[in-house]
Amino acid sequence: MPAIPNKRTPSAVETAVSLGVLAVLATVLAWMFQAQRRFNPAVTVAAAAAESAAKAAGAPVASPPELFASWPVGLGAMSVAESFTPATLSDKIDGKAELYLSAGFVAMRCQRVALVANPAAWMEAFVFDMGTPASAFSVHSSQKRPGATEVELGDYAYRAGNVLCVVHGRYYVEIVAADDRVPTMEAATGLARVFVATTAVEQHADVSRDQALFPPEGQLAGSVTLLSTDVFGCEQLTDVFVARYREGDGEVTLFVACRASPAEAGRQAAALRSFFVKDCGGRELSPPAAPAGAAIIDSGGTFDGVFASGPILAGVHQAPSGEAAERWLVRLQAKLPPAQP
Amino acid sequence: MNPADSQPPPPSAVPPPSRREFLRRTLEAGVALAATGSLGAWLWNRHPPGDFNRAASAALLPDFSVRDGGRSMSIITGQNRPAMLRRGLEAMGGIERFVRRGDRVMLKVNAAFATPAILGATSNPELVAELAHLCLAAGAAAVLVTDNPINDPESCFNLCGLAPAVRAAGAELIVPRASDFVSGTLPGGQLIRNWPVLTGPFHGVTKLIGIAPVKHHNRAGASMTMKNWYGLLGGRRNQFHQDINGIIVELAMMVRPTFVVLDGTTSMMTNGPTGGSLADLKATNTLVVSTDPVAADALGATLLDRTWRDLPYLGRAAECALGTADFESLRPERAAV
Structure with missing residues (x-):
């Protein structure tokens, strides 16, 4: 009787199934890495x-x-x-x-x-x-x-x-x-x-520089606040100054945040815009004439606007209409230092 | 010779293994199976943290509710808490509907902070004293009052005014000791599993009444009658703040009170749950008595200028059939005093 080798090459079907299993495992691995990268901030x-x-x-x-x-x-x-x-x-x-x-x-x-x-x-x-x-x-x-x-x-x-x-x-x-x-x-x-x-301290709190970025007209006294985390519910947004303003019978909130560079401010403006649309179910309106690059989002009856000017992230939160949001964005931009080309 | 024996096997067919090959493969498979099984047995935790065990679950609280088909909610407006409470209970059929002669009644108050009563961070002493009076007048054999403020309980009970008020009313104040907590598991619970629960003071208790103020809560949105049960948890319970809505729902599953009293005479509108300033308070002139804590808290949400939809735990509790967020469906009796 002739000697027959024990090993044989896998069939095409077996190869396909094996590759499929490996692909599933790779997908699971990728999902796990992704999930682990996005820890709940509470953790x-x-x-x-x-x-x-x-x-x-x-x-x-x-x-x-x-x-x-x-x-x-x-x-x-x-x-x-x-x-x-x-x-x-x-x-x-x-x-x-x-x-x-x-x-x-x-x-x-x-x-x-x-x-x-x-x-x-x-x-x-x-x-x-x-x-x-x-x-x-x-x-x-x-x-x-x-x-x-x-x-x-x-x-x-x-x-x-x-x-x-x-x-x-x-x-x-x-x-x-x-x-x-x-x-x-x-x-x-x-x-x-x-x-x-x-009690000796090395440094005092001084937010006058950030406060000066807000237009003073119509600002509610004592309303300038520094929000440390989870600003507007957006986990990625931290250390943002907000100030409240009278708008008709209600209020709007303006916000500014100085970032390390114009690129960083632009990246965060895009992230916040995406948050309002994707996470909050908002609908982006046609871009306003000004400020350049600004976006206004209809967040289900209230309107949010966001833009970046140089290293400053800025915007309006919960304006009563798209027109009001645009008006407040223009007012805010006028108070910010001109962006360097 | 059979002609078939002389034919060579088809090219793709695998020849039958030799006896030696068969034994080797069987041995390999056996070793692999034994190794896998041993590894599984080695890794198997027979007592995981969430293990349900009957002894522990038996330590949780019994159902204190009274099911007699009577009215389940009253909403009283005014500023005089004792008078509002009496009117609210009268609208519900009187305290006698809930407390019978010989009952041992537990009043679960909010005494979480060592702050003066005027700041509204704790249950109002005058209101608690009046409820104790009413229970004793209805024939209760004893009225007990408790809560588990983790930090400095004695100071909390004394400085918020509850200790002197409770004693003057003839009730017994129970400051929890370590031995009053028993590790328990809520059947079906995801969070309350082998967790220390304040059950010691409940031995022999036949009725349970929760009394809570209406407060803003930095984490939960609002702290009212359902959040008030948080004080029955021991241990490092702060970790539950990471799933605050989940723990409030599980507490509502764990505790079935006789009724609850929600005190919205003044409400803490901001900076809760501690508050600290009189400027955090607003006169909302409302007191609720209800056998349905979900309904009571849904009404309480409106006092904080919110709706039940703003407080996720209310919707989830309603989904779990722990009560109704549509408090108007209970046809609450309304009155002013």
Whole structure:
């Protein structure tokens, strides 16, 4: 009997099936890589929080027994000072922790104090270390109460009823009092002054340059806000200044963001435009005559506009009509520095 | 000799393996199967985090609802919380419809923060005290009040005014201890699986009433009666904020209260859930009593200038048949005091 080799060449059908299986596997692999590249930002925040907590745990923390170096006359400690990290912040402020975490929160310390003469008049001072003055301004401006009264104290200080808020370098300080009576709020102001006077900072928050990019006419007082993440629901859009304006019976929001280069601003303008259309189900209108390269999107009854001018990303959010959106875009462009050719 | 034996095999046919070849291939296949099976057995986690186990599920809360076909919602406007509560319950058939002689009643309040009551971040002490009074007057053997503020619970209960109000009303305040939490799994749940749940204080409890303020919530959009059950969770529950709508729906699946009281006398319109400033509040002059928490929260959404469609957990809860977001379909009785 002749020797017959065991090996044989695969048939065309077998080859085709094998290639098909490999193609499916490659597709699955590509999908997995793609999915892993687009992490939910919540996961990123949680991971960053865990990393910060681990670092904090590894480093010795100098934790003085009192929150402030000295107390103003007439105030005494009501509780011990507490410290919170990114991993534990929500234990203290529950769902509001996300606002701080997404803006770069580092640590928070707090302590309750009361008037010696009237222990029922108590307050809790919160000192949030936000890492940078810009982040401190971001959480400060995001929570600013309408009708707040400016206070001559530190940066961007205001009082709204029973609460006093101030930015001091990388710190955002909030003092929440149990009532809004004069002695209580005077004590709260004194407490804030002590913090500002005794806490050295390298740099102060200064958003005047960004603020100056907005047209002043019609701007609602105190409405300039720095949004750190997830601006307008767009995950890719971060660190954007917004300001609100009166428009008829309602409001519109203008936004500006200085980017590293004109190319970066242009790329983000395109991404935001795509977000309004693809993710929000919007419909792009015919391009307006000005600004050059601008797009206006009908987002289901409200209108968003976006353009890039040099390194600045700018636009309007939730205008009542396409015409209004175009009008606000032109007004905004007129305030921006001319783009270099 | 058979003529067929002399014919050569067709070119494409594979010859039958020799005995040795057959044994070798069988051995190889056996080794491959054994290796695969061993690897699978080695990797198999017999107790994964989401493993359902009967002992744990038995530790979750019983159904406290009262199904008697009576009216399921009342909406009362005014500013006097105790009077609004009495009127709201009267419209529902009276507290006696829900609380019988000998009942042990649990009031689940929101005491999450050590902030004064005027800031509206916690359940109103006057309202809670009035409800405790009504339950005791209806013959309740005991009225218990609890919540699980993670940070400094004693200070939270005291500084928000609930502790003194509850004690003055003759109710018992229960500040949770570690032993009050039992690891439980919500059948069908994706999030509440082998998770510590505050069940200890519920031993012997026959009725459960939730009392929550209307608040903006930075993560969930709004915090009302359904979000109030979040205080029954222990552990590092902040991780649930990553799926806040999912956890609120699962809590609504886990907790079937006797009824809920939604306090929208003042509502926290911004900067929730902590607020901090009186400027965050708005007088919305409304109090809701309902056996349907979904309906109560759907009404509450309107006090925050929203609709139930703006709060994804309400739509999902309605889809799960946990209640109706169309609160008008319940034909709520409306009154003013």
